[in-house]
Amino acid sequence: MVYSILIIEDNNDVNLMLAEALTDAGYEVKSAFTGMEGISEIKNHEYDLILLDLMLPYKSGDEILRDMRQFTETPVIVISAKDMVGTKIDILRLGADDYITKPFDLGEVVARVESNLRRSHKQTKESRIFNYKNLMLDDNAKSVSVQGTPLELTAKEYMILELLLKNRGKVFTKSNIYQFVWQDEYFDDDNAVKTHISNLRSKLKKVKPNEEYIETVWGLGYRLYKE
Numbered sequence: 001m002v003y004s005i006l007i008i009e010d011n012n013d014v015n016l017m018l019a020e021a022l023t024d025a026g027y028e029v030k031s032a033f034t035g036m037e038g039i040s041e042i043k044n045h046e047y048d049l050i051l052l053d054l055m056l057p058y059k060s061g062d063e064i065l066r067d068m069r070q071f072t073e074t075p076v077i078v079i080s081a082k083d084m085v086g087t088k089i090d091i092l093r094l095g096a097d098d099y100i101t102k103p104f105d106l107g108e109v110v111a112r113v114e115s116n117l118r119r120s121h122k123q124t125k126e127s128r129i130f131n132y133k134n135l136m137l138d139d140n141a142k143s144v145s146v147q148g149t150p151l152e153l154t155a156k157e158y159m160i161l162e163l164l165l166k167n168r169g170k171v172f173t174k175s176n177i178y179q180f181v182w183q184d185e186y187f188d189d190d191n192a193v194k195t196h197i198s199n200l201r202s203k204l205k206k207v208k209p210n211e212e213y214i215e216t217v218w219g220l221g222y223r224l225y226k227e
C-alpha cells in the first residue's frame with residue numbers, strides 16, 4: 001500500500017526538499033503552497049497524512065487545522081519555525097498529531113511520518129463500531145441499525161449520522177454539515193441540510209417512535225441528544 005501525503009508549505013525550497021525526501025521514501029506526494037490551496041486539497045481529495053506549516057498566505061495553518069477537524073481525522077504533523085512551548089501545546093490541542101520545529105532533520109521528518117502513519121493505520125484496522133442508545137453504526141460495513149433493525153439510509157444521510165455519532169456532544173452548524181457531506185462551499189442555503197436531517201429523523205422514528213436521536217440546538221445547529 002502506497003500512502004499519500006499532502007505538504008502545505010509556502011517556501012518553495014522547503015516544500016521541494018520535503019517532497020523529494022518523502023518520494024524517495026516511497027510515498028505519493030502532493031504539494032500546496034498557500035493556505036487556500038491546502039484546505040481545498042483536503043476538502044476535495046483524501047490523504048493519509050498532512051504536513052502543515054503555520055505561517056501560510058491567505059489562510060494560516062492553525063485556521064486550516066481548525067477547519068479540517070470539523071470533517072476529517074487525517075493525521076497532521078505541523079512543521080513550524082515557532083518553537084514556543086505554548087504554541088506547540090495550543091496546536092496539539094487544536095488537533096495536530098505531532099509537531100516538528102524548523103530547522104529540521106529530514107530523517108526525523110520521515111521517521112515521524114512513518115510513526116504517525118503506523119499508529120493511524122493500526123487504528124483504522126480495528127473494528128470501528130459506534131454505539132449510541134440503541135443505535136449502532138458499523139464504519140467498516142457502512143451500515144446502521146436500530147435495536148438490530150437495519151436502517152436503509154442514503155449516502156448523505158449516513159454521512160450526517162456518522163459525523164454526529166463520531167463527535168458525540170459536539171454541535172455542528174448547517175455550514176459544517178454541508179461542507180462535510182457535500183464537500184463544497186456553503187452559500188447560506190440550508191434547505192439541503194434541513195431536508196436530509198428531517199428524512200434521517202423520520203427513518204429513525206419509524207423504527208423507534210418514542211426515542212429522540214438528533215437534537216436541534218436553536219441558533220447553532222445539530223448534535224446527538226445528550227444521554
